[in-house]
Amino acid sequence: MAHTLDHIDTQILAMLQNNSNRTTKSIADELGMTTSPIFERIKKLEKEGYIKKYVAVLDNKKIGLKLTVFIGITLQGHTRSYLEKFVKEINNFPEIVECHRVSGNFDYLLKLVVEDIEAYETFIISKLTLLPYLGNVQSLITLSTGKETNEIDLSRV
Amino acid sequence: MAHTLDHIDTQILAMLQNNSNRTTKSIADELGMTTSPIFERIKKLEKEGYIKKYVAVLDNKKIGLKLTVFIGITLQGHTRSYLEKFVKEINNFPEIVECHRVSGNFDYLLKLVVEDIEAYETFIISKLTLLPYLGNVQSLITLSTGKETNEIDLSRV
DNA sequence: TCTATTTTAAGAATATAATTCTGTTTAATT
DNA sequence: AATTAAACAGAATTATATTCTTAAAATAGA
Numbered sequence: 183m184a185h186t187l188d189h190i191d192t193q194i195l196a197m198l199q200n201n202s203n204r205t206t207k208s209i210a211d212e213l214g215m216t217t218s219p220i221f222e223r224i225k226k227l228e229k230e231g232y233i234k235k236y237v238a239v240l241d242n243k244k245i246g247l248k249l250t251v252f253i254g255i256t257l258q259g260h261t262r263s264y265l266e267k268f269v270k271e272i273n274n275f276p277e278i279v280e281c282h283r284v285s286g287n288f289d290y291l292l293k294l295v296v297e298d299i300e301a302y303e304t305f306i307i308s309k310l311t312l313l314p315y316l317g318n319v320q321s322l323i324t325l326s327t328g329k330e331t332n333e334i335d336l337s338r339v
Numbered sequence: 340m341a342h343t344l345d346h347i348d349t350q351i352l353a354m355l356q357n358n359s360n361r362t363t364k365s366i367a368d369e370l371g372m373t374t375s376p377i378f379e380r381i382k383k384l385e386k387e388g389y390i391k392k393y394v395a396v397l398d399n400k401k402i403g404l405k406l407t408v409f410i411g412i413t414l415q416g417h418t419r420s421y422l423e424k425f426v427k428e429i430n431n432f433p434e435i436v437e438c439h440r441v442s443g444n445f446d447y448l449l450k451l452v453v454e455d456i457e458a459y460e461t462f463i464i465s466k467l468t469l470l471p472y473l474g475n476v477q478s479l480i481t482l483s484t485g486k487e488t489n490e491i492d493l494s495r496v
Numbered sequence: 497t498c499t500a501t502t503t504t505a506a507g508a509a510t511a512t513a514a515t516t517c518t519g520t521t522t523a524a525t526t
Numbered sequence: 527a528a529t530t531a532a533a534c535a536g537a538a539t540t541a542t543a544t545t546c547t548t549a550a551a552a553t554a555g556a
Contacts, residue, residue, distance in 0.1 A: 362512085362513060362514085363513080363514070363515095364512095364513070364514095374513090374514085374515090375515090375516090375517095378514075378515070378516095382515095
């Protein structure tokens with residue numbers, strides 16, 4: 183059974199989503215508690231799925247992936263089996279980091295991270311446009327990024 | 340001075356961006372090395388900025404933020420000072436997790452995470468549309484998400 | 497309100513992993 | 527070939543995670 187998050191849980195989550203390498207001691211100190219309850223709460227949050235995983239966030243640009251592109255796509259056919267196939271194909275492309283089925287002016291919104299404009303063009307030509315039933319495709323090339331985070335504001339939950 | 344990443348560095352990064360709680364021992368074992376060089380390499384990768392931070396990835400839905408929306412925006416004025424002001428305002432909204440300046444059919448692409456449709460509407464009405472010089476605003480409501488990750492494929496770098 | 501039950505926390509003890517240190521090997525440079 | 531710098535192995539140390547036991551607080555039922 184799922185329990186509800188109290189204020190302490192929320193604070194722990196807020197800290198860990200900002201820096202997951204913090205020691206339980208430092209969290210405990212900040213909350214005026216000892217390590218054991220903090221430790222147990224964290225384990226519970228992991229076990230119950232509030233915390234999905236712990237990851238290192240890399241600097242894409244530094245690693246050589248300098249370009250982020252969003253691609254809006256409409257499909258010509260909308261059968262269930264085809265949609266599933268489409269998503270499956272998309273997931274196999276290593277450039278793609280996000281794939282959302284959306285309502286609005288597109289059927290899908292993709293986010294991809296690539297080396298540069300050439301790599302983007304290669305993706306479009308030799309991968310994306312090979313998929314069947316492709317309708318309208320519209321790209322938004324990122325010029326600069328003002329904010330990009332995973333961190334969600336927990337003051338409102 | 341920046342050094343280039345060798346294959347060992349790349350493998351370490353790949354492991355840590357998948358699970359940053361792995362022990363240096365387990366990484367060392369997988370790479371057939373001992374803990375000291377792994378430890379030193381990780382510290383170097385942190386220091387030189389290849390690793391930006393370590394974070395806990397939360398389950399947004401479980402926490403009560405069930406809706407992801409992308410918003411494409413065009414502005415009516417494009418003076419530099421206004422663009423900066425716009426980005427600054429946007430960054431203050433806790434709902435926004437991403438804000439990209441883009442080229443294409445929009446000036447900006449926002450990604451936001453909110454409780455539900457009502458919260459989304461509230462954001463639009465009482466926050467977004469209060470900003471001056473706003474032109475076209477187009478929302479893409481996420482119906483389902485096939486893939487959503489930070490993890491980039493390092494086999495190509 | 498009292499008692500039983502469950503939950504939560506504290507504090508000490510232990511296990512595990514991170515970090516440091518020293519000496520050796522390997523690779524690069526001249 | 528000699529010299530220097532970088533990278534690694536292995537042991538030693540330190541810090542942190544994890545476990546355990548007991549006490550306090552909260553909750554539910556009579």
